[in-house]
Amino acid sequence: MTEWIELGPVAAVPRRGARCVTTPGGKIAVFRTAEDQIYAIENRCPHKGGPLAEGIVHGRHVTCPLHNWVFDLSTGEAQGADEGRVRTFPVRVENGLISIAPDVLMQIAAE
Numbered sequence: 886m887t888e889w890i891e892l893g894p895v896a897a898v899p900r901r902g903a904r905c906v907t908t909p910g911g912k913i914a915v916f917r918t919a920e921d922q923i924y925a926i927e928n929r930c931p932h933k934g935g936p937l938a939e940g941i942v943h944g945r946h947v948t949c950p951l952h953n954w955v956f957d958l959s960t961g962e963a964q965g966a967d968e969g970r971v972r973t974f975p976v977r978v979e980n981g982l983i984s985i986a987p988d989v990l991m992q993i994a995a996e
Contacts, residue, residue: 889977889984895923896981903938903947913974914938915983916958918945923983924958925974932969 898904898917905928906913912928914937922945928938935951945958955964961973976985 888987890987892976892983892985894981895921895978895983898923898983901942903940903942905936905938912936912938913985914947915976916942916947918942918958922958923976923978925976925985926956926958926961927972927974929971930954930956931963931971932967937971 892906892915895917898915900917900921901919903914903916906915913925914928916924924945926937928936930937930949930951932949932954933951935949937947937949937956939950940947946955946964947958948955954967956962956971957964959973961971963969974985976983
């Protein structure tokens with residue numbers, strides 16, 4: 886059984902907001918929706934490199950703060966006329982704590 890790596894408490898991520906987590910392979914944005922759903926995606930918009938953790942969260946989407954590209958937090962797909970995607974990462978929540986699988990972090994570090 887794989888031990889998950891704790892990222893922190895759900896309460897540390899504001900509703901309709903995000904926190905950025907630095908890993909050996911780059912930054913991951915951890916989002917919390919108004920319904921307390923947790924998502925993790927890469928923190929770099931493919932358009933101009935905007936920091937997605939600083940974007941506006943609406944529903945289960947985030948809007949890039951630089952040029953308003955919108956991404957689905959569950960699939961990473963750009964919405965509307967925009968083309969592109971960001972990587973998504975599996976997370977879990979247990980006892981109010983957010984965790985990510987270590988193999989995800991190793992995969993990012995290897996790239």
